[in-house]
Amino acid sequence: MSSIFSLEQYREKACKQLPKMVYDYYAGGASDEITLRNNDRAYDRLAIRYHVMQDVEDRSLSISIGGERIDCPILIAPTAFHRLASEQGELDTVRAAGNAGTVMILSTLATTAVEDVVAAASGPVWFQLYVYRDRQATRDLVRRAEAAGCSALVLTADAQVWSVRERDERNGFTLPEGISMQNLEASGKPTFPETEGSGLGAYVEQNFDRSLKWSDLDWLAGLTDLPVWIKGVVRGDDARRAAEHGADGVIVSNHGGRQLDTSPATITVLPEIVQALEGTGTEILMDGGIRRGTDVLKALALGADGVCIGRPILWGLAANGQAGVEDVLRILANELDVAMGLSGVTSVDDLTPDLIAPVAE
Ligand SMILES: Cc1cc2nc3c(=O)[nH]c(=O)nc-3n(C[C@H](O)[C@H](O)[C@H](O)COP(=O)(O)O)c2cc1C
Numbered sequence: 276m277s278s279i280f281s282l283e284q285y286r287e288k289a290c291k292q293l294p295k296m297v298y299d300y301y302a303g304g305a306s307d308e309i310t311l312r313n314n315d316r317a318y319d320r321l322a323i324r325y326h327v328m329q330d331v332e333d334r335s336l337s338i339s340i341g342g343e344r345i346d347c348p349i350l351i352a353p354t355a356f357h358r359l360a361s362e363q364g365e366l367d368t369v370r371a372a373g374n375a376g377t378v379m380i381l382s383t384l385a386t387t388a389v390e391d392v393v394a395a396a397s398g399p400v401w402f403q404l405y406v407y408r409d410r411q412a413t414r415d416l417v418r419r420a421e422a423a424g425c426s427a428l429v430l431t432a433d434a435q436v437w438s439v440r441e442r443d444e445r446n447g448f449t450l451p452e453g454i455s456m457q458n459l460e461a462s463g464k465p466t467f468p469e470t471e472g473s474g475l476g477a478y479v480e481q482n483f484d485r486s487l488k489w490s491d492l493d494w495l496a497g498l499t500d501l502p503v504w505i506k507g508v509v510r511g512d513d514a515r516r517a518a519e520h521g522a523d524g525v526i527v528s529n530h531g532g533r534q535l536d537t538s539p540a541t542i543t544v545l546p547e548i549v550q551a552l553e554g555t556g557t558e559i560l561m562d563g564g565i566r567r568g569t570d571v572l573k574a575l576a577l578g579a580d581g582v583c584i585g586r587p588i589l590w591g592l593a594a595n596g597q598a599g600v601e602d603v604l605r606i607l608a609n610e611l612d613v614a615m616g617l618s619g620v621t622s623v624d625d626l627t628p629d630l631i632a633p634v635a636e
Pocket residue numbers: 300301302314352353354355382383384403431506528529530531532533562563564565583584585586587
């Protein structure tokens with residue numbers, strides 16, 4: 276019987292086990308980490324106005340997303356470098372995703388090749404795309420993701436310019452010998468720069484396309500038959516533009532507080548984005564600071580079709596590999612199930628905005 280009951284306990288365990296450079300990279304945010312903290316805290320400022328006497332004997336957490344039915348509305352956000360947390364890295368994560376009945380979104384910067392990840396999967400894998408200055412390298416990534424069997428592409432739009440990440444600078448973040456960005460081997464862009472301080476900024480500077488604009492979303496949507504999502508949106512007008520430029524889905528995200536510090540907590544901008552996308556058929560996911568089932572419930576009630584979690588997956592992975600990731604997903608899903616039952620709701624579709632109210636001061 277596990278003595279871990281919460282995602283916070285997984286974070287504490289991972290913190291004890293991981294080298295400081297890795298823990299800080301996973302845990303950290305941009306600059307003063309204000310958005311990082313606000314992502315978490317914003318859920319506490321919302322109360323759940325629950326119903327009673329609703330017969331909640333039979334409950335289901337299943338949802339349809341991107342044309343697929345999955346058991347659990349908690350998806351795995353794309354995060355780089357899983358082999359810094361466990362030897363099997365992304366293979367552990369994708370096996371856990373399959374057993375939990377959810378989607379894994381694989382990072383461009385995975386430390387396992389997309390072909391190997393999909394081969395180990397028993398559920399859907401989506402591919403997160405960073406657009407490289409070298410468009411042929413970007414096309415190659417798309418073709419590899421398609422050929423491997425990924426079922427959607429997720430274009431990350433909030434990292435054209437690298438943020439200031441003081442923890443990584445202080446620690447001189449680098450990739451250890453033997454760990455590399457496996458999806459970029461073919462395009463000859465696998466190397467992590469040797470620099471003073473963190474190599475992350477230098478890599479992004481050299482490789483990511485800073486000129487990314489809305490017409491590039493049309494370009495990507497025209498390049499592939501896969502559904503295209505855009506990740507990193509925090510405004511209604513941008514969400515609407517994304518839909519106009521061919522996005523099938525939008526991920527409301529501020530990159531877990533790792534890019535523009537003092538950008539808004541994602542749960543606070545979700546209603547604006549839901550409103551902007553009304554009637555467009557564009558699906559909505561959101562991430563940032565989700566650590567409790569009640570956080571998930573609030574996001575779903577305010578109009579997200581599902582949520583993603585980033586760091587808690589890495590904590591599970593570091594603490595206990597595949598079993599740790601499965602346990603993180605199990606704990607959060609169980610908390611959501613309890614929160615739904617106690618709110619008088621039996622299915623995700625029945626979570627509605629009237630359940631949520633600002634906490635009275
Ligand atoms: C260590 C780490 C690496 C990340 N790498 C990527 C990435 O490669 N691509 C991407 O689009 N987002 C990346 N993100 C952002 C996550 O996809 C997600 O937006 C964020 O982690 C959600 O917040 P949470 O960690 O509070 O759940 C990363 C986040 C972390 C913590």
